[in-house]
Amino acid sequence: MADNQKTSRRRFLQTGAAALPGLLLAFRLPAQTKTAAVSNGAKNFAPNAFLKIGFDNRITIFVTRSEMGQGVRTALPMMLADELEADWANIELKQAVPGAAFKGIRLRTSGSGSIYGTWLPLRNAGAAAREMLTSAAAQKWNVSPGECRAEKGAILHVPTGRRLTYGALAAAAAKLPVPEKPVLKDAKDFRFIGKPMRRVDGAGIVSGKAVYGLDVKVPGMRYAVVERAPVLGGKLVRWDDAKTKAVAGVLAVVPVTKGFSNGVAVVAENLWAAMKGRERLNVTWDDRENKDFSSESHAAELRKALDEEAFTTRREGAVEAAFAGASTKLEAVYEYPFQAHACLETMNCIADVKTGACEIWSSTQAPEQAQQEAAKLLGLAPENVTVNVALLGGGFGRRLQIDYALEAAELSKAIGAPVQIVWTRADDMKHGFFHSSTACRMRAALDENKKLIAFCHKTASSDLSVLGPPTRDAQKYSEGWVPWGAFDNPYAFAAYRSEYAHVDSPVPTGPWRAVGYPQNVFARECFIDEVAFALAKDPVAFRLELLDAPLLELGRLKIRRAELRRVVETAAEKAGWSQPLRREKGVRRGRGIACNVYHGETLTAQIAEVAVTDDGKFKVERVVCVVDCGQVVNPLGLEGQIESGIVWGLSPALHKPLTFKNGRAEQSSFQDFDVLRMNEMPRVEVYAMPKDTRPTGVGEPSVPPIAPAVANAIFAATGKRLRRLPFDLKE
Amino acid sequence: MKTITLTVNGKKRSVGASPDTPLLWVLRDWLGLTGTKYGCGIGACGACTIHENGRAVRACQIALAEAAGRSFTTIEGLSANVAHPCQRAWLEEDVAQCGFCQPGMIMTAAAFLRETARPTDAEIDEAMANSVCRCGTYQRIRRAIRRAAEEMKNGG
Numbered sequence: 092m093a094d095n096q097k098t099s100r101r102r103f104l105q106t107g108a109a110a111l112p113g114l115l116l117a118f119r120l121p122a123q124t125k126t127a128a129v130s131n132g133a134k135n136f137a138p139n140a141f142l143k144i145g146f147d148n149r150i151t152i153f154v155t156r157s158e159m160g161q162g163v164r165t166a167l168p169m170m171l172a173d174e175l176e177a178d179w180a181n182i183e184l185k186q187a188v189p190g191a192a193f194k195g196i197r198l199r200t201s202g203s204g205s206i207y208g209t210w211l212p213l214r215n216a217g218a219a220a221r222e223m224l225t226s227a228a229a230q231k232w233n234v235s236p237g238e239c240r241a242e243k244g245a246i247l248h249v250p251t252g253r254r255l256t257y258g259a260l261a262a263a264a265a266k267l268p269v270p271e272k273p274v275l276k277d278a279k280d281f282r283f284i285g286k287p288m289r290r291v292d293g294a295g296i297v298s299g300k301a302v303y304g305l306d307v308k309v310p311g312m313r314y315a316v317v318e319r320a321p322v323l324g325g326k327l328v329r330w331d332d333a334k335t336k337a338v339a340g341v342l343a344v345v346p347v348t349k350g351f352s353n354g355v356a357v358v359a360e361n362l363w364a365a366m367k368g369r370e371r372l373n374v375t376w377d378d379r380e381n382k383d384f385s386s387e388s389h390a391a392e393l394r395k396a397l398d399e400e401a402f403t404t405r406r407e408g409a410v411e412a413a414f415a416g417a418s419t420k421l422e423a424v425y426e427y428p429f430q431a432h433a434c435l436e437t438m439n440c441i442a443d444v445k446t447g448a449c450e451i452w453s454s455t456q457a458p459e460q461a462q463q464e465a466a467k468l469l470g471l472a473p474e475n476v477t478v479n480v481a482l483l484g485g486g487f488g489r490r491l492q493i494d495y496a497l498e499a500a501e502l503s504k505a506i507g508a509p510v511q512i513v514w515t516r517a518d519d520m521k522h523g524f525f526h527s528s529t530a531c532r533m534r535a536a537l538d539e540n541k542k543l544i545a546f547c548h549k550t551a552s553s554d555l556s557v558l559g560p561p562t563r564d565a566q567k568y569s570e571g572w573v574p575w576g577a578f579d580n581p582y583a584f585a586a587y588r589s590e591y592a593h594v595d596s597p598v599p600t601g602p603w604r605a606v607g608y609p610q611n612v613f614a615r616e617c618f619i620d621e622v623a624f625a626l627a628k629d630p631v632a633f634r635l636e637l638l639d640a641p642l643l644e645l646g647r648l649k650i651r652r653a654e655l656r657r658v659v660e661t662a663a664e665k666a667g668w669s670q671p672l673r674r675e676k677g678v679r680r681g682r683g684i685a686c687n688v689y690h691g692e693t694l695t696a697q698i699a700e701v702a703v704t705d706d707g708k709f710k711v712e713r714v715v716c717v718v719d720c721g722q723v724v725n726p727l728g729l730e731g732q733i734e735s736g737i738v739w740g741l742s743p744a745l746h747k748p749l750t751f752k753n754g755r756a757e758q759s760s761f762q763d764f765d766v767l768r769m770n771e772m773p774r775v776e777v778y779a780m781p782k783d784t785r786p787t788g789v790g791e792p793s794v795p796p797i798a799p800a801v802a803n804a805i806f807a808a809t810g811k812r813l814r815r816l817p818f819d820l821k822e
Numbered sequence: 823m824k825t826i827t828l829t830v831n832g833k834k835r836s837v838g839a840s841p842d843t844p845l846l847w848v849l850r851d852w853l854g855l856t857g858t859k860y861g862c863g864i865g866a867c868g869a870c871t872i873h874e875n876g877r878a879v880r881a882c883q884i885a886l887a888e889a890a891g892r893s894f895t896t897i898e899g900l901s902a903n904v905a906h907p908c909q910r911a912w913l914e915e916d917v918a919q920c921g922f923c924q925p926g927m928i929m930t931a932a933a934f935l936r937e938t939a940r941p942t943d944a945e946i947d948e949a950m951a952n953s954v955c956r957c958g959t960y961q962r963i964r965r966a967i968r969r970a971a972e973e974m975k976n977g978g
Contacts, residue, residue, distance in 0.1 A: 159920055160918075160920030160921065160957045161919070162919070289913065289916045290916055290918060292921075293912070293913045293916065293917075293918055293921075294913065296918040296921035296924050296925075297897075297909040297912045297913060297918065297921075297924060297925070297928060298857070298897065298898065298904050298909065299855070299856070299858070299897035299898045299925045300857065300898070301921055302856070303859075303922060305856075305860065306856035308854070339840060340840070361839070361847065361851050362847055362851055363839070363840065363842075363843045363844065363847045363851075364840070367840075367842075433956060434920075434956060435859070435861050435867065435869060435920070435922045435923050435954060435955070435956045436859070436861075436920070436922045437861075482920070482921070483920060484859070484922030485920045485922060485956050485957060486920075487956075515863060516861065516863060516864070516867075731916070731919055731959070731962070734958060734959070734961055734962075735919055735957045735958045736958075737958070738957075738958025738960065739958060760862050760866055761861075761862055761866040761867050761954055762866045766954060766956060768950075768951045768952075768953075768954070769946075769947050769950040769951050769953070769955075769960045769963065769964070770947040770948060770951040772947075772958075772960035772961060772964070774961070775961055
């Protein structure tokens with residue numbers, strides 16, 4: 092029986108104290124939270140959904156986001172434990188899963204929102220418990236609560252030095268009313284927040300014991316792989332499974348057609364038998380209307396849409412008049428191709444459907460949706476569907492989709508047994524919810540005094556992953572801030588317009604780390620450089636000039652230009668923008684800058700240094716990233732997320748995209764859809780602006796600026812403008 | 823089914839799987855050693871890297887029939903109590919993000935350091951370039967390898 096079937100007992104252990112001063116958590120997959128309700132009886136103090144304090148002093152913190160590498164199992168408990176004045180060594184973690192205990196509490200992990208979405212709820216949860224424990228102690232001693240202080244898992248009566256642990260006070264505290272507005276700590280008193288904390292689940296990871304979705308085993312579990320329609324939107328007609336069923340270990344061949352997928356599942360005693368069986372299947376498909384679709388023809392349609400009427404999502408000043416009277420007009424088209432997520436852990440899910448109930452084990456970013464949609468598919472009430480969230484071997488937006496959960500639910504019901512559906516790498520590469528392909532037309536008008544008088548950004552793509560189905564309602568696009576990065580262009584122009592043209596495509600698209608930003612920020616930040624060059628201005632100085640303007644308010648969005656200006660200035664200073672680069676024979680070096688504001692919140696500026704050799708090859712040698720994300724909760728986590736986003740954004744600049752031909756994805760693994768490797772990794776320096784304001788997200792904001800920073804650096808080195816990814820200097 | 827015997831983490835194991843089953847699935851699904859990860863199945867990502875006589879091999883590229891009589895070490899057998907210098911360095915440098923690739927990264931690095939005690943940065947990059955980390959923890963992996971090399975040099 093695997094770890095997930097055992098009672099969850101996670102304690103912080105000290106490992107090799109001399110070499111490892113940090114506290115490490117022995118990780119096991121959480122038990123189901125059903126146990127939370129059961130144990131909420133008499134043995135602990137549970138003032139809210141996030142926290143339980145046992146009479147044995149053990150503190151259980153429920154993590155209300157999925158761990159996918161962004162470090163929520165470390166950072167979220169830090170926030171609660173800080174307010175609680177908990178002893179970090181006594182903390183156990185449990186993964187929150189959808190159900191009564193977390194009704195109304197968000198578990199979905201998206202939008203770089205794990206920290207900012209839990210910052211106040213978790214601090215309030217910890218502070219409320221701290222106040223109740225303090226009151227309980229004061230009552231016991233018959234003293235004023237003002238004479239008591241919480242300290243490392245105990246309440247101290249300051250004048251007498253008396254001390255009672257949280258465990259000893261838990262029973263009394265549980266009888267007190269929960270304060271509605273507990274007093275939060277001052278930033279200067281933070282004990283965990285803002286201090287570097289190593290990952291609490293690191294030991295499990297480096298010893299191979301960490302349990303990802305793919306590693307979960309359930310008694311009696313079958314394994315399955317699904318042969319899905321090869322052409323986008325194709326349908327299953329019939330299949331011949333005679334050869335499949337001859338493979339030892341194959342148990343059943345079953346259609347899977349009720350959720351998003353359309354295909355045939357091969358169910359077997361073991362995964363290898365299922366894979367072999369699938370190879371021997373003979374399936375007849377109805378390819379339907381997309382059999383001639385190609386990414387090349389789609390890209391041509393996107394470019395064509397740039398010539399046609401589109402929805403204006405933001406307009407300021409007299410744009411047309413400015414162009415009519417311009418002495419110089421600049422125009423350029425930028426393109427960003429389809430991308431796959433390629434999470435290293437391929438999609439997978441276990442479902443066990445029984446009469447009137449279903450239990451799911453999955454590495455998902457969207458447990459509530461998995462519960463709701465699986466319930467709908469099975470005709471069950473949502474509360475009868477239990478979703479256990481395992482560790483995610485990467486999420487990046489792909490695991491906001493729940494197609495794999497529906498496949499598993501449908502299949503388990505059909506075979507009457509628990510089953511794990513595993514996607515092979517090729518399945519994952521060909522049947523994803525991809526990053527849409529985009530084309531942007533940028534236009535700028537300059538007057539005879541060499542002054543920028545108008546700037547336009549028009550985007551064509553099929554991406555509506557965050558808006559829902561296409562609409563003819565321009566207002567809806569504005570309310571959705573579309574196109575991200577163009578609608579919220581931070582610069583102050585005399586006249587500005589952003590437009591969006593929706594182009595249909597049969598390719599399933601969805602959030603891909605930073606979603607709408609990478610493609611539009613690439614176009615915007617490169618074109619700003621083109622304008623700067625035309626005006627003979629320094630790219631940093633030009634940006635500072637365009638940001639020297641009041642706060643920009645776009646509905647709920649607040650673009651803090653003055654603060655972005657400081658971020659750009661700091662990046663220039665840290666990178667040594669005005670210093671000459673190393674000279675070397677046969678190598679041309681250059682620096683490029685790009686900056687962005689993520690939904691009016693996190694501000695980033697990046698400066699990339701590239702070296703271009705005479706054979707047309709280039710290497711990104713160094714990246715300086717400055718970020719303003721309010722109060723940093725875990726500096727180690729922040730630095731990791733920024734580095735990670737830079738790698739994410741650099742991969743499509745250096746490697747081939749996902750392409751479609753004859754209605755099918757052409758790539759199947761890392762040999763044809765490669766991602767950044769160690770030998771391509773630049774030296775990355777991360778600097779956070781010192782702030783004590785509310786934290787903002789850092790999971791995505793470092794993705795968008797890197798491609799334009801590199802393109803601008805290549806221009807600085809060579810004079811060559813690159814307007815599409817991946818960057819090819821020989822093009 | 824006829825069983826095939828091999829040695830894993832110092833123990834003789836007899837497996838009744840089809841002889842063409844990749845060692846990766848034998849480890850994961852027959853022997854319960856899920857620290858060896860599936861990333862691609864074609865030897866392109868390095869997530870399933872294990873050791874044979876201290877050298878790095880990819881478990882997805884060895885069929886059970888070929889593994890007969892041979893001896894392998896997986897991440898679970900690399901050390902007791904995360905004591906290998908690479909594991910310690912990985913924790914010290916807080917390398918992991920999602921962590922899925924890291925067992926393979928550690929096994930690759932451990933084998934590399936066994937043969938190259940004093941690696942240059944270029945040698946580290948070259949040795950690790952066949953492994954994928956989609957979270958992009960490469961900078962910390964570099965640091966961890968340098969730290970582990972230092973510790974091994976000092977007899978740690």
